[in-house]
Amino acid sequence: MTAFHFNLVACDGAARRGRVMTAHGSFETPCFMATATAATIKAMHPEAVRATGAEMAICNTYHLMLRPTAERVAQLGGLHKFMNWPGPLLTDSGGYQVMSLATLREISEEGVIFRSHLDGSKHVLTPERSMAIQHLLDSDITMCFDECTPHPATHEQAAHSMRMSMRWAQRCHQAFQKREGYALFGINQGSIYPDLRRESATALKDIEFDGYAVGGLAVGEGQDIMFRVLDETVSFLPQAKPRYLMGVGKPDDIVGAVQRGIDMFDCVMPTRSGRTGQAFTHRGTVNIRNARHLNDPRPLDERCSCLLCKNYSRAYIHHLFRAEEILGPMLLTGHNLQYYQDLMVDLRKAIEHQTLTDFVVGFHEQQARGDIEVLE
Amino acid sequence: MTAFHFNLVACDGAARRGRVMTAHGSFETPCFMATATAATIKAMHPEAVRATGAEMAICNTYHLMLRPTAERVAQLGGLHKFMNWPGPLLTDSGGYQVMSLATLREISEEGVIFRSHLDGSKHVLTPERSMAIQHLLDSDITMCFDECTPHPATHEQAAHSMRMSMRWAQRCHQAFQKREGYALFGINQGSIYPDLRRESATALKDIEFDGYAVGGLAVGEGQDIMFRVLDETVSFLPQAKPRYLMGVGKPDDIVGAVQRGIDMFDCVMPTRSGRTGQAFTHRGTVNIRNARHLNDPRPLDERCSCLLCKNYSRAYIHHLFRAEEILGPMLLTGHNLQYYQDLMVDLRKAIEHQTLTDFVVGFHEQQARGDIEVLE
Numbered sequence: 034m035t036a037f038h039f040n041l042v043a044c045d046g047a048a049r050r051g052r053v054m055t056a057h058g059s060f061e062t063p064c065f066m067a068t069a070t071a072a073t074i075k076a077m078h079p080e081a082v083r084a085t086g087a088e089m090a091i092c093n094t095y096h097l098m099l100r101p102t103a104e105r106v107a108q109l110g111g112l113h114k115f116m117n118w119p120g121p122l123l124t125d126s127g128g129y130q131v132m133s134l135a136t137l138r139e140i141s142e143e144g145v146i147f148r149s150h151l152d153g154s155k156h157v158l159t160p161e162r163s164m165a166i167q168h169l170l171d172s173d174i175t176m177c178f179d180e181c182t183p184h185p186a187t188h189e190q191a192a193h194s195m196r197m198s199m200r201w202a203q204r205c206h207q208a209f210q211k212r213e214g215y216a217l218f219g220i221n222q223g224s225i226y227p228d229l230r231r232e233s234a235t236a237l238k239d240i241e242f243d244g245y246a247v248g249g250l251a252v253g254e255g256q257d258i259m260f261r262v263l264d265e266t267v268s269f270l271p272q273a274k275p276r277y278l279m280g281v282g283k284p285d286d287i288v289g290a291v292q293r294g295i296d297m298f299d300c301v302m303p304t305r306s307g308r309t310g311q312a313f314t315h316r317g318t319v320n321i322r323n324a325r326h327l328n329d330p331r332p333l334d335e336r337c338s339c340l341l342c343k344n345y346s347r348a349y350i351h352h353l354f355r356a357e358e359i360l361g362p363m364l365l366t367g368h369n370l371q372y373y374q375d376l377m378v379d380l381r382k383a384i385e386h387q388t389l390t391d392f393v394v395g396f397h398e399q400q401a402r403g404d405i406e407v408l409e
Numbered sequence: 410m411t412a413f414h415f416n417l418v419a420c421d422g423a424a425r426r427g428r429v430m431t432a433h434g435s436f437e438t439p440c441f442m443a444t445a446t447a448a449t450i451k452a453m454h455p456e457a458v459r460a461t462g463a464e465m466a467i468c469n470t471y472h473l474m475l476r477p478t479a480e481r482v483a484q485l486g487g488l489h490k491f492m493n494w495p496g497p498l499l500t501d502s503g504g505y506q507v508m509s510l511a512t513l514r515e516i517s518e519e520g521v522i523f524r525s526h527l528d529g530s531k532h533v534l535t536p537e538r539s540m541a542i543q544h545l546l547d548s549d550i551t552m553c554f555d556e557c558t559p560h561p562a563t564h565e566q567a568a569h570s571m572r573m574s575m576r577w578a579q580r581c582h583q584a585f586q587k588r589e590g591y592a593l594f595g596i597n598q599g600s601i602y603p604d605l606r607r608e609s610a611t612a613l614k615d616i617e618f619d620g621y622a623v624g625g626l627a628v629g630e631g632q633d634i635m636f637r638v639l640d641e642t643v644s645f646l647p648q649a650k651p652r653y654l655m656g657v658g659k660p661d662d663i664v665g666a667v668q669r670g671i672d673m674f675d676c677v678m679p680t681r682s683g684r685t686g687q688a689f690t691h692r693g694t695v696n697i698r699n700a701r702h703l704n705d706p707r708p709l710d711e712r713c714s715c716l717l718c719k720n721y722s723r724a725y726i727h728h729l730f731r732a733e734e735i736l737g738p739m740l741l742t743g744h745n746l747q748y749y750q751d752l753m754v755d756l757r758k759a760i761e762h763q764t765l766t767d768f769v770v771g772f773h774e775q776q777a778r779g780d781i782e783v784l785e
Contacts, residue, residue: 075735109722
């Protein structure tokens with residue numbers, strides 16, 4: 034069993050090219066993790082997800098504690114075996130979902146009491162319980178349980194929320210059962226306020242985590258503000274540990290965040306869009322449900338190597354979505370994940386070759402060219 | 410381009426082991442065709458369907474004429490290219506679906522005027538139009554357009570309906586554009602009445618088709634009556650041509666029909682059941698949604714080689730169905746298709762080795778053993 038560690042392989046400006054070792058294998062960074070909320074990457078066989086180049090997936094504590102329960106997953110041999118994902122897994126702590134999905138929440142210093150969005154049953158999530166659940170799931174990277182600060186928040190609200198999350202981070206660190214190859218990440222909070230982001234970073238560094246996430250962004254503040262907060266926040270984080278921007282994002286969000294020194298990403302966008310007919314392509318986003326694809330014999334994206342682009346016409350994918358056939362979401366999710374993984378490959382190569390600036394110029398030209406449709 | 414033909418390889422009692430050559434390759438019989446109603450086998454990549462052993466798929470004239478239209482499929486290079494199915498394809502004529510799905514039908518000697526179940530638009534389907542549509546689709550095996558006699562039907566109703574279908578069969582034969590490797594099958598009707606089945610068989614043989622289907626069964630008459638009608642009807646059909654029992658059926662229906670000399674089958678059961686949680690296994694049918702699978706670490710069917718049985722526990726599949734995750738239908742459809750194809754392999758081997766009687770005894774013992782649940 035190898036120890037959990039992060040190798041920094043190359044830098045290009047603030048951008049970093051690295052490799053993370055975990056108990057279940059390594060992954061290259063910058064990386065995009067496939068979203069496997071309920072222990073499945075929606076509409077995908079896990080083998081097909083790995084074939085896109087994805088080395089890492091992210092599951093959700095909130096969803097799995099309710100169904101099938103962490104105890105049941107543990108009894109069945111852990112999450113990797115349960116969902117047939119032999120590679121590294123990260124689990125979100127449930128903090129965000131308790132706020133966005135659960136009902137009748139009561140938040141206190143101790144933790145959160147809430148009712149399940151599935152059946153109304155009552156549950157408690159505390160820093161200690163979140164650590165125990167993620168341990169039962171056998172997650173390679175455990176995330177601290179924090180409060181997701183709403184946006185917008187006043188400086189006072191953001192400070193109050195962030196400071197409680199930092200006290201919870203200390204409790205997570207104490208409760209986390211260290212094992213060789215397994216990691217615990219702290220989560221930086223502080224909304225859009227640089228002084229709070231700095232205070233949060235200092236608090237986390239004092240506790241000492243295996244990696245540092247930036248939380249509370251991509252919640253409606255807009256890309257300009259997100260990038261400004263990132264510029265400031267990343268400068269407060271240690272160089273030697275992986276950095277994870279939670280829940281981000283669109284392709285150009287990822288490109289900009291990589292330029293600012295982020296190593297890890299996750300987002301429902303490629304999978305969710307894949308189920309609704311939105312495609313990410315080398316000429317921007319495309320809505321395959323649009324009638325102009327009705328007779329189009331061309332592949333969706335000539336530069337893509339996925340099953341959809343190799344074997345089918347735009348007209349066929351359009352037909353599948355019009356007819357509400359499951360193969361539509363299956364193929365388009367696969368395509369979108371391939372697009373995201375290809376983007377990460379390109380970003381990693383560009384950092385290695387010190388050509389990131391040129392790559393980013395080309396990326397924005399490409400995205401602006403051709404038949405762009407705005408992703409709603 | 411090879412001519413369409415049927416090679417009879419071996420017999421065991423009335424059961425036949427054969428091979429059918431078509432313009433898009435050959436298939437072994439007895440065969441079970443994968444249902445691809447709207448030019449997709451629901452919840453399956455076509456490569457994965459072929460990996461189960463399926464060599465042949467069946468699409469539907471009614472569905473495809475409405476969406477995306479036969480003209481569009483033709484313009485896009487035909488059905489094989491459109492849906493990425495390089496192997497042989499059969500198309501149903503639309504007769505059955507016009508009766509079961511369309512609204513405001515007016516049936517006359519000329520054909521059927523109806524309204525689409527999708528948007529209420531008005532359409533006409535005649536023997537000539539059905540032939541033209543199936544030609545545009547580029548179907549390897551075209552089915553005659555017939556009237557599906559309702560069940561139950563009096564002798565008079567059944568005779569009237571069958572005789573119109575026989576006149577339509579003559580018009581189909583005249584309208585069908587012969588091409589090397591392409592075939593037209595006639596459809597035997599006559600409800601449960603032996604004299605009408607014989608009259609229908611004689612009429613079809615006089616016209617001379619490339620294969621003969623038995624229609625109007627598995628419509629609620631029960632297995633005993635179906636087998637009795639089959640015993641009689643098959644004896645009226647030519648030995649040298651393939652025989653196709655339309656829309657059948659459950660595994661034991663197929664076994665019994667193979668014993669009675671049927672070569673080809675199609676049924677939505679494995680795919681539709683796969684989407685609702687019903688599994689076909691070597692110990693009978695299983696409802697994976699049942700709570701007793703909640704903690705079960707065993708594979709669904711130890712004798713099966715599909716992705717589901719190789720890589721997942723019953724508990725995981727149960728979880729996927731409870732959580733309404735698309736991977737559940739994907740995996741279970743794959744399993745059910747594998748079960749059906751494995752059954753066809755076993756039947757073909759048993760006929761080759763003249764051991765069909767023993768195989769059938771073993772099959773029924775297996776199905777009666779273990780934790781059988783009745784398929785609703």
